[in-house]
Amino acid sequence: xxxxxxxxxxxxxxxxxxxxxxxxxxxxxxxxxxxxxxxxxxxxxxxxxxxxxxxxxxxxxxxxxxxxxxxxxxxxxxxxxxxxxxxxxxxxxxxxxxxxxxxxxxxxxxxxxxxxxxxxxxxxxxxxxxxxxxxxxxxxxxxxxxxxxxxxxxxxxxxxxxxxxxxxxxxxxxxxxxxxxxxxxxxxxxxxxxxxxxxxxxxxxxxxxxxxxxxxxxxxxxxxxxxxxxxxxxxxxxxxxxxxxxxxxxxxxxxxxxxxxxxxxxxxxxxxxxxxxxxxxxxxxxxxxxxxxxxxxxxxxxxxxxxxxxxxxxxxxxxxxxxxxxxxxxxxxxxxxxxxxxxxxxxxxxxxxxxxxxxxxxxxxxxxxxxxxxxxxxxxx
Amino acid sequence: xxxxxxxxxxxxxxxxxxxxxxxxxxxxxxxxxxxxxxxxxxxxxxxxxxxxxxxxxxxxxxxxxxxxxxxxxxxxxxxxxxxxxxxxxxxxxxxxxxxxxxxxxxxxxxxxxxxxxxxxxxxxxxxxxxxxxxxxxxxxxxxxxxxxxxxxxxxxxxxxxxxxxxxxxxxxxxxxxxxxxxxxxxxxxxxxxxxxxxxxxxxxxxxxxxxxxxxxxxxxxxxxxxxxxxxxxxxxxxxxxxxxxxxxxx
Numbered sequence: 001x002x003x004x005x006x007x008x009x010x011x012x013x014x015x016x017x018x019x020x021x022x023x024x025x026x027x028x029x030x031x032x033x034x035x036x037x038x039x040x041x042x043x044x045x046x047x048x049x050x051x052x053x054x055x056x057x058x059x060x061x062x063x064x065x066x067x068x069x070x071x072x073x074x075x076x077x078x079x080x081x082x083x084x085x086x087x088x089x090x091x092x093x094x095x096x097x098x099x100x101x102x103x104x105x106x107x108x109x110x111x112x113x114x115x116x117x118x119x120x121x122x123x124x125x126x127x128x129x130x131x132x133x134x135x136x137x138x139x140x141x142x143x144x145x146x147x148x149x150x151x152x153x154x155x156x157x158x159x160x161x162x163x164x165x166x167x168x169x170x171x172x173x174x175x176x177x178x179x180x181x182x183x184x185x186x187x188x189x190x191x192x193x194x195x196x197x198x199x200x201x202x203x204x205x206x207x208x209x210x211x212x213x214x215x216x217x218x219x220x221x222x223x224x225x226x227x228x229x230x231x232x233x234x235x236x237x238x239x240x241x242x243x244x245x246x247x248x249x250x251x252x253x254x255x256x257x258x259x260x261x262x263x264x265x266x267x268x269x270x271x272x273x274x275x276x277x278x279x280x281x282x283x284x285x286x287x288x289x290x291x292x293x294x295x296x297x298x299x300x301x302x303x304x305x306x307x308x309x310x311x312x313x314x315x316x317x318x319x320x321x322x323x324x325x326x327x328x329x330x331x332x333x334x335x336x337x338x339x340x341x342x343x344x345x346x347x348x349x350x351x352x353x354x355x356x357x358x359x360x361x362x363x364x365x366x367x368x369x370x371x372x373x374x375x376x377x378x379x380x381x
Numbered sequence: 382x383x384x385x386x387x388x389x390x391x392x393x394x395x396x397x398x399x400x401x402x403x404x405x406x407x408x409x410x411x412x413x414x415x416x417x418x419x420x421x422x423x424x425x426x427x428x429x430x431x432x433x434x435x436x437x438x439x440x441x442x443x444x445x446x447x448x449x450x451x452x453x454x455x456x457x458x459x460x461x462x463x464x465x466x467x468x469x470x471x472x473x474x475x476x477x478x479x480x481x482x483x484x485x486x487x488x489x490x491x492x493x494x495x496x497x498x499x500x501x502x503x504x505x506x507x508x509x510x511x512x513x514x515x516x517x518x519x520x521x522x523x524x525x526x527x528x529x530x531x532x533x534x535x536x537x538x539x540x541x542x543x544x545x546x547x548x549x550x551x552x553x554x555x556x557x558x559x560x561x562x563x564x565x566x567x568x569x570x571x572x573x574x575x576x577x578x579x580x581x582x583x584x585x586x587x588x589x590x591x592x593x594x595x596x597x598x599x600x601x602x603x604x605x606x607x608x609x610x611x612x613x614x615x616x617x618x619x620x621x622x623x624x625x626x627x628x629x630x631x
Contacts, residue, residue: 031493031495031499031503031541032493032494065541065573066503066506066507066541069506070499070502070503070506073502073506073509074502093572094571094572094573094574095572097568097571097572098510098568098572098573101510101565101568101572102506102509102510102514103509104512105509105512105513105514106514107509107514107515108514108515108516111515111516111519112515112516112517112518113518113519115518344522345522346477346478346520346521346522347476347477347478348477348478349477349522
């Protein structure tokens, strides 16, 4: 008996001159017990002596489970390969029943997947086609979103106002704590980095310029955009993805309600309204962070710092920052909703949609920033 | 077929927060029973199943497995008891990022020291027992609802459990698939001697396979009948039980 309290499983053979091979099974044939291999049966079947039938003696067999069944299935396959008759009468009734059950439904022809190595160029080609299709899909989605917006302006878009207010709350007020924390810390970081360099020239007062221009022109908008991509974009993708899994989107379509109008439009409106407001809030807290560094570490006066900040900022700078944030709002909403609507019908697909929404959102924010910065440079703004 | 008591429920109250859904439940499931938990919609059948399988704590009362109070023992002991369970959830609950073979293999990898080739053989066996031979490399999203349910059963059987729990096994299945599943449940009980607990209100299945049952009455918020459903149909005087078992014909 081993430490699991099981008796050793053993197998013995008796051959008869009439071609009968009697397989004697003794002990506990359970998966947690080391079991004899069916190879021993194969040796007997392929040895010189001609075996015509295989039978079993299980009078000494104690407990058994799937371990015995896997062994018996292998023996059955061996018998079939060697054209030997298998007599199952000596087996426990339950094992006979399960053996019957295991072979009751024949393997469906062609069901088994062939594992084949894809040639390298075939993989590259498939990726390129996939990229092309997803680009077409994205452009189609953007086009559809634009049409939906046009319908909104002529008063023909259908969505529930209450959903819009809930989304405004979700995208706005509920995002304030994380935006506050990140913005203050960003202001502090900009202040510190600027102070270290500017102190070398005795120009520490210009920390106010660095922080104010940096935050208001681009950093406030970028950080808010990234936060919203991670927070709200992912949430949009997960919500819409789960709705896709639960066939809720199909239900809307069959009712003749456009999911673009009913689901995507309120989300886009909410983010387009809230993103610039969050951006202004982020700018203010970033300046507060810079002020803490300026007043607390560089011994600048509060009024002095504020006057410097006021002088550094222009309406153009403020407008550029707001423009950034409005664009980011559209991008985050589009990427979140696009990935959610593209979601397949499984739990892992919802996770993939959320991840993909965040990645698409952040990448598009960075690309858009580069484009806007270049255009501003060309226009001399 | 029935042996000694496998599950004993004593004075069990269940509910959510201060809301008592069912009270004073007392019943015994014997080894080898096919035991049905039945009742109208919203009576708490699935909640009772969750309590039996350790997903939800009762408000009060005892659930004894072979004499051990499931909700009183420490976590390790509870986990040891739970390893004796195989559970088929209503929608199969297969892990969507894994193939069928990986779904069935996971409990074997987790709880046994078997070699990968032994696990592969066992996985093939379990899938062939539920009529899914050859579907090892398929993902749940690539097969039908009925096949997902059968694959869920293969996973539930992975560790040769002593007790199999089924939550609405026939829900969403066509009559033929439903009948085949009933036959499979009977064959498993007869071959392995497993105890089977089923939550269902499919009368055809109940009368075809069950030898013991419990009726939860949503009005009185307690059990109003128990025993062999065929006997209940013939002998019960309770009007709600009769109404349920005759599909409202009486």
